[in-house]
Structures are given as structure tokens and as C-alpha cells.
Amino acid sequence: MTVAVCPGSYDPVTLGHLDVVRRGAALFDEVVLAVATNATKRPLLPLDERVSLARAAVAGIPGARVDVVPGLLVDFCRDVGATVLLKGLRNGADYDAELPMALMNRHLSGVETVFLPADRSVAHIASSLVKDVARHGGAIDDLVPPGVADAVRARLAARP
Secondary structure (H helix, E strand, C coil), X not given: CCEEEEEECCCCCXXXXXXXXXXXXXXXXXXXXXXXXXXXXXXXXCHHHHHHHXXXXXCCCCCEEEEECCCCHHHHHHHXXXXXXXXXXXXXXXXXXXXXXXXXXXXXHCCEEEEEECCCCXXXXXXXXXXXXXXXXXXXXXXXXXXXXXXXXXXXXXCC
């Protein structure tokens, strides 16, 4: 059984993320959408809410589940029996950012990274852009799974 881990902060989970999970589920026996904390980012949504929204979003994808990365990603991969990291790429900048991480993960653990190019229909979607559009009152409902837009708007409204 091949387990692939699709890591990210998922702040918030988007239709682009789900595209990668769906396509990955067709390639691997199981895809774990792994919600991680990035020390260089200040998330809008707390971890428990990101996990809850992600679980609702993947509920209809056979072979997909959500889990939290408590520490080092390669340790998480070992703990869940994953031999593959699954990453979506929207453009060359994504590749440039992801390649050093892929090489380090392979160096540390032997885990290989598989890159899936984004589908054109979602290649413009990034969590940071979704939050920026929402901050300025723009519509994000067609960029995220059901329930996510309401959660983002509520969290933004609660901020000073």
C-alpha cells in the first residue's frame, strides 16, 4: 500500500489543494492531507479550525484523510508509513521553493517527492491570495470548499 502525504498549512484549504488531493488519490492508495504549522507564518485560522475545514473538504474523496503534523515532516511520514510526499505546483516559483525541501526530505529520510502540475482551472488560487481578497471584501466562495469562505470572513471580522 502506497501512502502519500500532501503537507501544507492549509490556511485556508482551497480548491487547488483539493485538486491535488483528488488527483493524488487516483495515483496512490491513500493520501494524507497533513496540516502543519509553519513557524515563518502567522496563520489566520487556528490549527483546530484548519483541520476541521480540511476534514470536511476531503470527506467525499475516497482514500483521503486529514491529520496533523506534530513536528518534523519526515518523522510524520515515517509514523504514517508514507513513502511519498505529494506537492502541487502552480508555476516555476513554486518549483524553485519546493525543490530544496524535496531534496532535504529525501536526504533526511529517503522519502521521495512527487510534483503534480496544477490544473489550469485552479492554478491561480493560493491561500495567501484568498485571504487578501477576503480582507478587502472580495468574494472567495468560488476559490474554496463549502464553509471555508464563511470561516475566513468570520475570523477576519473578529480581528481588530
